[in-house]
Every structure is written in structure tokens, then in C-alpha cells.
Amino acid sequence: MSVVKITLPDGSVREHPVGVKGIEIAQSISEGLARNSLAIEVNGEIWDLSRPILQDASIKIFTWNDKGGKYAFWHSSAHLFAEALEALYPGVKFGIGPPIENGFYYDVDLGDVPFGDEELLAVEKKMVELAKTNSQFVRSEVSKKDAVEYFTQKNDPYKLELIEGLEDGSITFYQQGNFVDLCRGPHIPSTGPIKAIKLLNVAGAYWRGNEKNKMLKRIYGITFPKQKELEEYLFMLEEAKKRDHRKLGKELELFAFSEKVGMGLPLWLPKGTILRERLEQFMRRAQIRAGYDPVVTPHIGSKQLYVTSGHYEKYGKDSFQPIHTPDESEEFLLKPMNCPHHCEIYKVKPRSYKDLPIRLAEFGTVYRYEQSGELHGLTRVRGFTQDDAHIFCRPDQVKEEFIKVIDLVLFVFKSLGFENYTAQVSLRDPENKAKYIGEDALWERAEREIQEAADERGLKTVAVKGEAAFYGPKLDFMVKDALGRSWQLGTIQVDYQLPQRFELEYIGSDNQKHRPVMIHRAPFGSLERFVAVLIEHCAGNFPLWLAPDQIAVLPISERFNDYAQKVIDLLRERDIRGFLDDRNEKIGRKIRDAEVKKVPFMLLVGEKEVSDNKVSVRKHGEGDKGAMDLNEFVNSFAKDFALPD
């Protein structure tokens, strides 16, 4: 009998008969593993445990603790959902139903049948019932002809469309119970392990992501092997909602919106403004140190400016419309980005190669008419301030400058404790080059330079096609919000197009005219989005240097209000921000209120403190730190009060 060599993750090699199944390998290792195994990775592909292995292979067995195990589990759950839905709604048409980071969804066409919370519960119940039958997921290879025939008979146009795009010989079906689905797999062995099920919500989604197509219902759900894990997950979701920046922004009085001012136009309240200005100070200092020159440009620019830049052609129709003046031939646009203005600053005088790089920085407020459905707290707004800068440099300086910007972004992230970011190289969509301007050669060069710079700094990058700006590729730093939604913060972009369009030049050492390269960069991205993500990242417990109120002075009774006022005054002289709680309330109450407001330090003053000329320090979330002299307090936390270095 012939054998296959199976290499385990630890490097050990075992021999099994040809056609051995994953589950059998698991059993040969241990009964426990076999019981918990959900899928198997074979030479990098994830397979069913029941699929025979015919050749030598490196394998890894997945359990619930592996991403691949969860993937198969949730993928199978999507099938279970579909089975339940079909049982309750015969004739329902199915789109796609993949596993996602947390759970799965299935796009379905229910026609005009209403589908809400009650219906979700009913399907959920049916799923539990079907899971208990522990029916096996059976894989079968089918010919394209048979596949088409099956779904034609079932009258499911979406699946037929999917099959059309598949190659004959590569089509597989999976069946569990009475439900058959077109599916590449893999799946867990049977429905039994799916014990805890929650259908989360229903939303609309265009078929194949194209807004010209029909909108299907997308039903999200999540499942777990144990009820307790589901409960923990739902609890975690609730906890995450508590740190939503929209909720905390309101509670901590950081920002607000007004219907009268207009949607997507944030109003920064006094406390939010302090936070924002501290971030600006931090960035200003870092940029001065990195050789940037601050500039200021107007909030509007003539239409011609954006015709030159190409932005008018690309976004003119979807922007705030031009501002008119008494002169009918005149049109101005609210500036949607700062680069054209900065190009004009570059052009105020002839530049020598010795002048480069020139780094122009501006906290530039821009206005973009984002689709109404896109607006989201502070993360997606119609008026926002970029910590923008444009670096004009010689072609031979691009990589070095790019690396310096990466260092700046990493410095910002480190200073604020952002550790879980993704560096994304955003490339052009090679299938749809019409979306972009500029020659192929320049694109390829820019894409290469970005990747090289990122590699040189040891960044782990993910390349994503189709995410580039229309004028060039980007290196984007993505960070997740409290609910796991990904947002782009820092961005660095190499641009060969704008210098051409604006005919930017410098005189080289050869006394000839040359074209500079432009690097767009914004380490925060925008102050709005950065603050939003920061709020969620620290759950409103800002580092001391950023906290709008750093201290609260709490007199034990009204008799000590005068002393407390003196404490506040002395602290203000040392640039420490805070407030005096002189309300006619008990100390317990004042402490509670200051804790709820997440004020980093509470300074209690009463009989003892007045006579010793001290303050009793209480730290937010930690409690009593004992009495100390005011100078001693300020000095011992001086480093935390200051901008980070």
C-alpha cells in the first residue's frame, strides 16, 4: 500500500496511507484533537477534514482557537442559516454567504416579504433545531452543466450568475440536510458543534457590490461552540458601544452637531477644542523639528485652480458647488484639499535643487460633499482639518523623504499608544486604469518606491489593489474603531502628476529645468477622525497632556473654597488645566462626578490640607495617593503634563 508523507506544524513527518482524511490524522495525534478539530490546512489551502489527501503535504489542524477553524465554523453557520431560511421561506433566492471577521452574513432575495427582528428570531430558532440534527456537510464535485441545471431548476439567478464565472471542473457543491449550496468550502464535519446562534441584524447590500444592481437583504449572524462564548461576545459588543466616540463625545462635551448648521459639520465644544489644539501643538513641534515650514492658505480657491489640478474634472459634480460673486464670470470653490494652494506657494519664486526638499505644512480645513449616508460621527464629516503637508523634492530624494514621513507617523502612533494599526499599500486597480491619471511608468515607479520605503522601515504591509488615489499610490495607516470598523488615519502619497499639471520646476546642478516630485502626507489624517479614534482607543481616558481638564479641585466643604481657589490659580500659572468644584455637595459626590468625567487627578482640600498647606491627590481609576505639597505634585507628574517627546 502506498503512503503519503504528512508534515506537521512542528516539522515532524508521519506516514499515512494515500487518501487519508484530516480527521484520521487528528485521531492519530489525539482523541481530544479529533474531537475539537474543525478543518485542516493542506499545503496552505483550507480543506474539509473528510477530504482525502492524495499527495505528500504539510498540514495544520484547525480548532476553534485558530482563525481557520473559526472561518470554517462560521462558513458552515452561513449554510445552516440558509437551510433554516429556506425551510421557513421556500423559494428564497441566495446571493453569497461568506464568513467574516466576526461571524458571517448571507445576502438573500426575499422579494417583498418583510423581514425584521421577529423573523430573525424565528430563523434563529429554526437554526438551533437544524443544528441539533447534526447533519453532515457533504462535498461533491459537479460539472458546470449539472450545476447550471440544478440552480436553473431551483430558479436562483444569483447562483447561476456566480456559476457562469466559474471554470468547469472547479465547481463544488456542499449539502447538509436538505440544503445544497454552490460553495468552494471548506466546512466543519457536521452542524452539531454549532451550539450558540445569534442573528444580529438585517441590512441592505447591492448584489455583487454594484449600486446599479438589485439590493438584497444582508443578514448578519454569529455562532459559537458554547453558549457562554456567545454571551461573552454579546457583552463585549455592549462594552464596545460604551466607548463609541459619538457617545463619549457627547458625555464629555467634546463636540456636537446641529441640524441648523448642517449635517457632517462638527461643532467643537470648549473641551474638545483644548484636546484638538493640544494635538496640533504636538504635531507642530514634531514638524518644526523635522524641517517643515508652516504656511497658511485661504479656505476657497478659484475654479481654475482645481481645473488645473484635475480635481474639478474628477470630483466637480460631487462637490459643494461653486461660490458665485457679483462678477458673473467668477467662480470659487470651497477648498476640498490643500495641495493646489501649496503648489502655488512653491511657484512664488524659482527654486534651486539646493532648496529641495521644501516641506510646506498647514492645518488646512477642507470641505468635501460626502454622500449623506456616509457621514459618521467625527470619522466621516463634510468639513475637517487635515494635518497636511506637501514635500517637494528631487526624484533622488523621494525614498529618503518617504522614510522620514514614515518615522513621523510611527512617532505619532507610539506617542499615543496606537499599536494595532495596519500599514496598507494602496495600489491602482490594474483592471480599471481609466479611473487614474498619469503614465504607467510613473505609477509603477511610485508604487515601487512606496513599497521599498515601507520595507526599509520594517513595516509589515498589506497591498490592496484599487485603493490608490486617482493621482497616485498611497501608504495608508489603518486603525480600527471600538466596533471593529477600519478607518484610515495617516496617509503618505507619492505624486508625479500635480507637479506636471502645475508645471513645477527647479533648476538642477546642470543649470537645466527639472520637475520635482510631490509627497502628500498627513500623519493624523484629519484631526476629526484622529480624535474620534483616539477617544475610542483610550475610552475617553486621555493621557494627561491631552486631557481637557487635567485636575479637579474638590473642597471638603464650602469653608475651604478660598483655599481651593488659590490651588487652582497656582496650577493655572503652571499651565495646568482644571476646575474647582465649589458646589454645595458632599465630597463623595464630587469625587464621583469627577470620576465619571474621567478627570485624571482630583485634588482634595479640607481642614488638614489647609493647615499643612498641601493637597490630597486622588488619581482617576486608582484612588487615594496621599497628601503632598502642590509643587511636589506638579513636579512628580511634570513629564506627563508636557507634550511627549
Next chain:
RNA sequence: GCUGUUGUAGCUCAGGGGUAGAGCACUUCCUUGGUAAGGAAGAGGUCGAGAGUUCAAUUCUCUUCAACAGCUCCA
């Protein structure tokens, strides 16, 4: 922009065809207290906006605006 859900006091929410309620916050008074909510009284709302049905609409219907979830988009 699309699909769906929601809109009642500053905030969180209950109610429901016969012109509104709670808790917190707010104001005043009592209380002057030692590390997470002292007590009492009071003030607050064209029930998102517009139209329709009705003797009567905050409640039902339509339109509109906004928020939320997802999709699409994101210079």
C-alpha cells in the same frame, strides 16, 4: 446616493386617537460633610418639520429633515 430602523424635557428612555410621564442634569432651600450618588421643593416639552384622515392627531397615513445599521463612495 441606496435599503431598512428610529425621532417624546439638556441626557437616557416609558407612554399612547381625547392637547404628556420617570430617572439623571438644572434652580432654590435645608444640610457643612474626608475618597464613587445627603434631603426637600421648583422649573423644563408646538411629542423632528409640513400636509392629510378625524368632532378630535404627539399617537393613524403621506411627504420631508435628521440620526443609526449596512451597502456604495472616500481628493
